[in-house]
Amino acid sequence: VDANAAKKDGATAVQSTNEDTITKQPPTPQQTQEKPQSINSDKCAFRSYPKSRLYGLHDKSQPNFLSSDATYIRGELPVILNPLEKDDASMTGNDIDSSSGSSSNMEEQSTPVKPCFDTTSWETLLDESTKTNRLPFTDGHNPSIVSLASNPYEQGTTTTTNNDSNSNQHVRLDPKHISPLTSAFPSYPLNNLFLAVTIFGNGQCKFGLSEQEVIDYNFSVYNDPPDGKRTIIAVMTPPTSLEEDDTEQQQQHRPFQILGQTTLLLERDVKYGTKRQRGKFIEAQSNPQGGYTRIHQEFDDPRFFFHEGRLWVLYRNGPLFGYQDQIHNPVHFERVTNNEEEEEGGGGEFVAYVKASETVRVCCGRNIALISEEARVVDGDDSSDGKAEVEWMSSGELKALTWVDPVTVVDVDLGDVTNMLQNRRQLSAVDEEVVGDGAVMQADVDIRGTSTHRRLGSAKKPKSNIHGTNGYLVPLPSSGELLGIAHFHRPEHRKESNYALHGHHYTHAFFTIARQHQSESGGDIGNASFKLKRISNEFLFRALSVPIGEKESPNDGDVIQFASGLDVYGSDVDGKLVLSYGINDCEGAVLTISMKKLQQMLIEVEPGQEVVDLMRKVTSEER
Numbered sequence: 001v002d003a004n005a006a007k008k009d010g011a012t013a014v015q016s017t018n019e020d021t022i023t024k025q026p027p028t029p030q031q032t033q034e035k036p037q038s039i040n041s042d043k044c045a046f047r048s049y050p051k052s053r054l055y056g057l058h059d060k061s062q063p064n065f066l067s068s069d070a071t072y073i074r075g076e077l078p079v080i081l082n083p084l085e086k087d088d089a090s091m092t093g094n095d096i097d098s099s100s101g102s103s104s105n106m107e108e109q110s111t112p113v114k115p116c117f118d119t120t121s122w123e124t125l126l127d128e129s130t131k132t133n134r135l136p137f138t139d140g141h142n143p144s145i146v147s148l149a150s151n152p153y154e155q156g157t158t159t160t161t162n163n164d165s166n167s168n169q170h171v172r173l174d175p176k177h178i179s180p181l182t183s184a185f186p187s188y189p190l191n192n193l194f195l196a197v198t199i200f201g202n203g204q205c206k207f208g209l210s211e212q213e214v215i216d217y218n219f220s221v222y223n224d225p226p227d228g229k230r231t232i233i234a235v236m237t238p239p240t241s242l243e244e245d246d247t248e249q250q251q252q253h254r255p256f257q258i259l260g261q262t263t264l265l266l267e268r269d270v271k272y273g274t275k276r277q278r279g280k281f282i283e284a285q286s287n288p289q290g291g292y293t294r295i296h297q298e299f300d301d302p303r304f305f306f307h308e309g310r311l312w313v314l315y316r317n318g319p320l321f322g323y324q325d326q327i328h329n330p331v332h333f334e335r336v337t338n339n340e341e342e343e344e345g346g347g348g349e350f351v352a353y354v355k356a357s358e359t360v361r362v363c364c365g366r367n368i369a370l371i372s373e374e375a376r377v378v379d380g381d382d383s384s385d386g387k388a389e390v391e392w393m394s395s396g397e398l399k400a401l402t403w404v405d406p407v408t409v410v411d412v413d414l415g416d417v418t419n420m421l422q423n424r425r426q427l428s429a430v431d432e433e434v435v436g437d438g439a440v441m442q443a444d445v446d447i448r449g450t451s452t453h454r455r456l457g458s459a460k461k462p463k464s465n466i467h468g469t470n471g472y473l474v475p476l477p478s479s480g481e482l483l484g485i486a487h488f489h490r491p492e493h494r495k496e497s498n499y500a501l502h503g504h505h506y507t508h509a510f511f512t513i514a515r516q517h518q519s520e521s522g523g524d525i526g527n528a529s530f531k532l533k534r535i536s537n538e539f540l541f542r543a544l545s546v547p548i549g550e551k552e553s554p555n556d557g558d559v560i561q562f563a564s565g566l567d568v569y570g571s572d573v574d575g576k577l578v579l580s581y582g583i584n585d586c587e588g589a590v591l592t593i594s595m596k597k598l599q600q601m602l603i604e605v606e607p608g609q610e611v612v613d614l615m616r617k618v619t620s621e622e623r
Contacts, residue, residue: 039548040218043125043135044116046544046587048217052208053584054543055505055557065491066505067618071464074603075616078507078538080557082591087111106574110239112544112591113256115143115196115580117234122200123226137222138203140232142582144303144471144565145256145590146311148235149191150175152569153477170392172373174309180335184350185235185259194236194256196565196580196590197264197302197313201229204501204560204585216548231299231315233331233352234261239569239578239592256590264302264313264331265294265353272297272356273320280320284356294353303471303564305370307398310421313354314370314471324364329354330421358417362400367468369484371399371409374515375477390477401473401530404486405464405611407513409530464612465492469508470566478572481512481533483598485563485579488538499559500585506561507538510602511611532610534602541581544589560584571595 039048056062057078064070072078086109119125119136127134150171175182175190182190206219214221237253253259266272266282269292273281285293299315305328306312314328321327336349362368378389398412466486473482489503497504512535515528540557547554565580569592576592583589605614 039216040135043139044114046112046114046583046589047135047139047205048547049545049558049584050209050213050217051547051554053545053559054547054554055540055559057540057556070490071615071617072507073509073535073537073611073614075618076537077618078540078557080542080555081508081539082109082112082542082593083555084542084553106594106596107592108594108597110255110592112541112589113254114544115140115145115198115234115236115256115588115590116258117198117200117232117261119200122230123220123222125220127221132218134218134220135205137220137224137226138200138205138585139587140198140200141203141585141588142301142562142564143196143198143580143588143590145194145196145236145578145580146304146306146472146565146567147191147569147578148173148178148181148193148195149569152191152567153475153572153575171309172306173311177310178333180333180350181235183335188237188259192238193259194238194578195304195311196234196236196258197231197304198234198588199229199231199300199302201225201298201300202585205587207500207584208498228296229298229300230296231264231302232261233264234258235350239576239590260350262350262352263296264299265351266297267294267332267353267355268292269355270357272359274322274325274361282320282356294351299354301367301564305372305472307370307372308396308418308421312370314368321361326362326368328360328362328370329358330417358420360412360414360417362402362412364402367471369401369468369471369473370412371401371473371482373475374480374482375475376480376515377478390480392477401468401484401513404466404468404484404511404532407530407532407610409513462612463610464488464615466509466611469563471564472566473513474566474568476512476568476572479512479514481514482530483510483512483566483568483572485510485566487563504559507540508561508563509536509538510598511535512602531608532605534604535611535614536601536603541579541589541591544583558583565590568595573599 056066057080088111089108090106117140119139123137125133125136150173152172154170178190181193181195185193202225206214209217209219235258237255237257237259239255268282268285270284271281282295282297287293298317298319299313300317302313302315304311304313307330311331312328313331314326316323316325317327332353332355334351334353336351374393375390376393378391398414399409400412402408402410466488469485469487473484475481476483485508487506487508490505490507494502496502499505512533513530514533515530541561541563543553543556543558545553545558561581561583562585563579563581565578567578569576569578572595575595577595577598578590578592580588580590
């Protein structure tokens with residue numbers, strides 16, 4: 001890849017350039033959680049916002065949509081998931097089940113970290129009128145952060161995996177598909193690295209702020225995304241403290257520090273878009289130097305998932321595919337080096353791109369989550385050591401959770417994409433309906449009919465307003481469940497209001513789904529339907545903003561919070577849950593909580609219950 005041979009291609013499409021790939025950023029004050037000297041002077045620190053951008057969790061007088069008109073899971077008001085006093089504290093004594101084999105000392109939660117992306121290649125931060133730097137237009141909102149380990153669930157696991165007596169046979173991510181990252185960051189074992197994806201789009205950083213507040217809070221003077229929307233992929237350090245025998249370079253990097261970043265590009269090997277969008281699509285274009293040209297595109301709300309050993313990205317592209325469809329592509333990486341880096345023996349840039357020919361379209365759920373890995377606890381296991389025996393089920397088919405309430409799981413037809421990935425051949429034909437490969441959820445004739453609608457049945461059972469959030473359901477091997485995170489926003493409509501352009505007052509809940517027991521499915525667990533198994537009560541992430549005039553962050557949440565990333569690092573019994581989320585459609589945060597805490601939050605539901613059956617109004621006494 002020649003990172004220097006690049007030029008603009010339209011208002012929002014540019015070729016890959018050195019400016020699209022940024023690596024080896026120095027440590028920042030944010031990584032040590034230092035507070036800026038003045039309001040919003042450090043772009044790597046969490047932003048301060050006016051009090052109007054807070055949720056108002058403890059306000060004595062709340063709007064009706066949070067009080068008299070609202071229902072909550074089990075009639076319980078939301079709580080703060082990660083209160084400040086619990087940061088870096090240990091779960092000890094009765095908080096930890098000694099039978100789990102876990103340590104007697106376990107960190108309950110980590111201090112949130114802000115992923116600090118470099119935006120200077122596409123926007124100018126200097127305000128000419130004041131000769132001072134302002135904050136970026138956005139800092140990247142709703143990040144999705146996942147482990148690059150080939151099997152992150154086997155880190156210190158307390159379960160035994162049955163894979164022909166070789167637990168290493170289960171592979172979530174095959175290292176050969178991301179080998180350019182190994183050579184780009186040779187100082188770090190690949191299993192220790194994490195990958196983030198985030199959108200730099202319209203954002204709502206300044207929503208509701210007066211002109212004076214924009215000045216006081218040092219926000220950007222831009223009103224639209226500089227150089228158009230773009231999606232950034234970044235390699236990050238691990239969430240855990242590094243060992244003493246790690247290199248000095250590794251030890252100076254704190255949790256979730258960005259080591260390098262690049263703009264996600266579209267390779268124009270076939271037409272890209274749909275005919276339904278009034279003929280809007282991007283034409284295929286060959287590169288005179290060989291291959292096809294690559295441009296940056298609108299990959300909105302991007303989130304990672306895994307399938308058949310590869311990393312995929314799911315996203316939306318309204319202008320080209322409509323706003324009902326969710327689009328999926330496998331992600332490819334290439335290494336870019338220069339002579340100086342080669343002489344120094346390592347380091348360098350990398351390129352990330354998707355191919356138009358490998359585009360998969362899924363319709364019409366709300367924040368669809370993919371399912372590719374499933375584990376089950378072996379029946380009749382009588383292990384004397386108390387460890388459950390687990391076996392991984394075949395992941396040949398990709399499935400999608402299109403609705404959380406009621407739980408609705410459908411098959412995803414990848415069309416020719418699987419064969420293309422296996423045979424490394426190019427697609428030569430254009431689908432009648434979708435330009436590109438055009439694989440759709442089975443079957444295309446039913447794609448806007450009952451097969452993708454909520455499983456409500458003929459009685460039109462009421463449903464709650466819960467929606468999926470993260471893009472991948474993470475397996476919990478010790479119980480055979482799949483873990484997700486979902487949200488509510490109140491009120492349910494997405495009309496512009498005094499609070500936000502769209503949804504606001506978000507709360508979240510963890511949930512698990514699992515297949516019915518073998519006895520209920522004719523003995524074939526692979527054909528059993530998925531049911532809601534456990535769900536937590538609702539929560540918010542604590543606000544990290546310090547409004548002007550305040551000395552510390554309030555005991556509150558933000559008016560907009562969107563949990564877009566979820567991963568398990570280590571055992572699902574005593575490992576860590578990695579949570580990444582967006583704040584005010586403006587910036588992102590990542591933290592970990594112990595799996596022990598998560599397991600305590602998840603509450604089992606009665607057989608056949610859906611989320612709607614748990615929704616209740618809060619009694620006056622509980623308020």
